[in-house]
Amino acid sequence: MPAPIAAPARAAAEAQPPPRRRLSPAGRRRGAGLLLLLPALIALTLFFVLPLLSILLDSFTSPEPGLGNYVQLFTDGYTLRVLGRTLVIALVVTVAGIALAYPYAYMMTLAGPGVRALMVTVVLVPFWTSMLARNFAWMVLMQDGGVVQGMLGLVGLGDVTLLGTTTAVAISMTQVLLPFMVLPMFSVMQQIDRRLLLAGQSLGASRLSTFRKVYLPLSLPGVAAGASLVFVLALGFYVTPALLGSPQSALIAQVISVRTRELLDFGGGGAMGVFVLVVTLVVLGLSRRLAGPGATTGAAHVMAGGNDR
Amino acid sequence: MTARPWLKIVAFLVGLFLTVPTLVVIPMSFSSSQTFRFPPAGWSAQWYERLFTSPEWTTAIVNSLQVGAATAVLATVLGTAAAIGVTRLGERAKGVATGFLLSPIIIPNILIALVIFSAFLRLGLSGTLSGIVLAHTALALPFVVIAVTARLQGMDPALQKAGGSLGASPWSVFTKITLPLAMPGVLSGAVLAFVSSFDEVVISLFLQSPTAITLPVQMFNSVTVQIDPTISAASTLMVLVVSVPILLAQVIGARRGNRGRQR
Numbered sequence: 413m414p415a416p417i418a419a420p421a422r423a424a425a426e427a428q429p430p431p432r433r434r435l436s437p438a439g440r441r442r443g444a445g446l447l448l449l450l451p452a453l454i455a456l457t458l459f460f461v462l463p464l465l466s467i468l469l470d471s472f473t474s475p476e477p478g479l480g481n482y483v484q485l486f487t488d489g490y491t492l493r494v495l496g497r498t499l500v501i502a503l504v505v506t507v508a509g510i511a512l513a514y515p516y517a518y519m520m521t522l523a524g525p526g527v528r529a530l531m532v533t534v535v536l537v538p539f540w541t542s543m544l545a546r547n548f549a550w551m552v553l554m555q556d557g558g559v560v561q562g563m564l565g566l567v568g569l570g571d572v573t574l575l576g577t578t579t580a581v582a583i584s585m586t587q588v589l590l591p592f593m594v595l596p597m598f599s600v601m602q603q604i605d606r607r608l609l610l611a612g613q614s615l616g617a618s619r620l621s622t623f624r625k626v627y628l629p630l631s632l633p634g635v636a637a638g639a640s641l642v643f644v645l646a647l648g649f650y651v652t653p654a655l656l657g658s659p660q661s662a663l664i665a666q667v668i669s670v671r672t673r674e675l676l677d678f679g680g681g682g683a684m685g686v687f688v689l690v691v692t693l694v695v696l697g698l699s700r701r702l703a704g705p706g707a708t709t710g711a712a713h714v715m716a717g718g719n720d721r
Numbered sequence: 722m723t724a725r726p727w728l729k730i731v732a733f734l735v736g737l738f739l740t741v742p743t744l745v746v747i748p749m750s751f752s753s754s755q756t757f758r759f760p761p762a763g764w765s766a767q768w769y770e771r772l773f774t775s776p777e778w779t780t781a782i783v784n785s786l787q788v789g790a791a792t793a794v795l796a797t798v799l800g801t802a803a804a805i806g807v808t809r810l811g812e813r814a815k816g817v818a819t820g821f822l823l824s825p826i827i828i829p830n831i832l833i834a835l836v837i838f839s840a841f842l843r844l845g846l847s848g849t850l851s852g853i854v855l856a857h858t859a860l861a862l863p864f865v866v867i868a869v870t871a872r873l874q875g876m877d878p879a880l881q882k883a884g885g886s887l888g889a890s891p892w893s894v895f896t897k898i899t900l901p902l903a904m905p906g907v908l909s910g911a912v913l914a915f916v917s918s919f920d921e922v923v924i925s926l927f928l929q930s931p932t933a934i935t936l937p938v939q940m941f942n943s944v945t946v947q948i949d950p951t952i953s954a955a956s957t958l959m960v961l962v963v964s965v966p967i968l969l970a971q972v973i974g975a976r977r978g979n980r981g982r983q984r
Contacts, residue, residue, distance in 0.1 A: 442809055442810060448803065449806035449810075452822060464836045467836050512735050516732045522728075559759060650922075650923050669831070
């Protein structure tokens with residue numbers, strides 16, 4: 413009886429897809445786009461996203477399931493002190509950074525093309541100069557009997573010990589992180605229409621009050637972008653406190669390092685890491701709402717592209 | 722509007738604060754003494770001799786060069802493909818994909834180090850140079866993506882369409898039109914990837930083993946574990962290896978920009 417055999421065969425023939433429908437050119441472009449993206453996405457997922465999820469899991473399950481690691485984070489005296497110290501230093505570095513970067517970025521917008529190119533280079537070169545070399549230089553300068561102590565001696569502060577203190581850490585971190593503050597500020601200030609200032613002054617406002625009422629508010633998105641970037645980076649800083657600080661002035665990154673590298677306590681260290689990550693995302697999210705995404709990406713382009721567009 | 726004198730002075734001082742302290746490493750590296758005293762009491766080239774002859778330093782230099790080169794190749798290939806891929810996506814998908822690709826730049830390095838260390842420990846990649854290469858590749862991807870994307874954005878998409886409509890296969894459109902036009906971005910991405918790997922400390926510290934020590938890790942250990950003034954010569958080397966390509970890229974970029982404007 414051929415029918416029962418033929419029927420499924422025909423059904424199969426019908427079920428076979430019609431001759432391949434040609435994708436629209438746009439669809440094909442997107443398909444090719446996805447294909448090109450795939451290797452990078454896979455690499456990032458394998459070496460970053462999956463490990464991150466596994467640490468997140470560890471922080472809730474190791475050594476025992478529950479919120480123990482997080483409870484400890486906010487109840488253990490030592491950890492709390494470290495957390496507090498880290499937040500204070502990050503805040504100090506951010507404020508000092510704003511104070512130094514604002515006039516510099518402002519000057520960049522006023523300078524002629526040649527001077528401006530030089531000023532961009534002065535910001536970019538340290539950004540790309542070896543992190544270790546810069547911190548080592550500070551170690552040399554701030555040691556006992558070093559140059560900085562000598563300079564302080566001139567103003568009658570000769571006996572101040574710097575190396576191993578949080579002050580040394582804060583000074584060096586401010587310098588190392590300054591480019592991250594200058595670039596977003598500059599990228600916002602560059603777009604401010606200076607005719608607004610002239611308008612303000614011609615309407616009778618003083619130079620100071622035009623600055624305060626017109627320029628400052630317009631430049632705030634850049635300040636917010638730079639400040640949040642520096643604050644976030646300062647939170648997770650490891651090299652500077654490790655070289656210029658001391659175990660008594662440890663910051664959270666050092667404690668994470670000891671917990672994981674030496675004690676292999678991925679639950680506890682992971683909980684601290686997750687805390688840093690959450691603070692990072694909240695701060696960056698806030699700054700994105702305040703400043704818009706443009707300021708930070710503009711700065712990223714200056715960093716990688718090397719020229720101001 | 723001209724700048725007030727005080728503003729110029731402040732900007733100048735900030736510029737000094739950014740650049741001058743680091744230059745201390747250069748005279749330090751020619752010191753004749755065993756201590757970090759500055760200014761040095763006498764001069765010698767002994768730390769350079771040690772840097773280029775003692776096995777622990779030469780191995781570290783070779784390791785760093787290898788890791789940097791491998792990272793540059795991997796990150797450039799993946800990042801360039803991804804950047805080109807991103808331009809072909811729809812608006813929404815573009816934003817999501819870019820955000821994801823750039824995320825390693827904003828995540829604190831200590832967290833990346835912790836996360837990668839725990840994963841690589843399980844995979845047996847911790848303590849190997851290939852492990853460090855893989856981690857550095859993830860970290861360097863954003864720089865390549867940014868550099869190539871910036872270049873592609875300035876490109877006329879009609880060029881690619883024209884190539885296609887004249888009968889070129891997608892592959893030859895890529896190799897004959899897209900890639901040559903994107904090349905400056907690809908090259909600067911590769912330089913940035915190399916530099917970011919060559920200079921990276923935290924992740925390499927976590928993944929180090931006696932057989933997998935990079936130059937920054939050796940430098941870090943030379944001041945925290947023992948006091949070895951060779952670090953000053955190594956710092957000078959780092960400043961040169963890291964800054965000179967960036968400075969050159971800056972100068973070339975500025976020249977090209979000027980030429981473009983004159984046209």
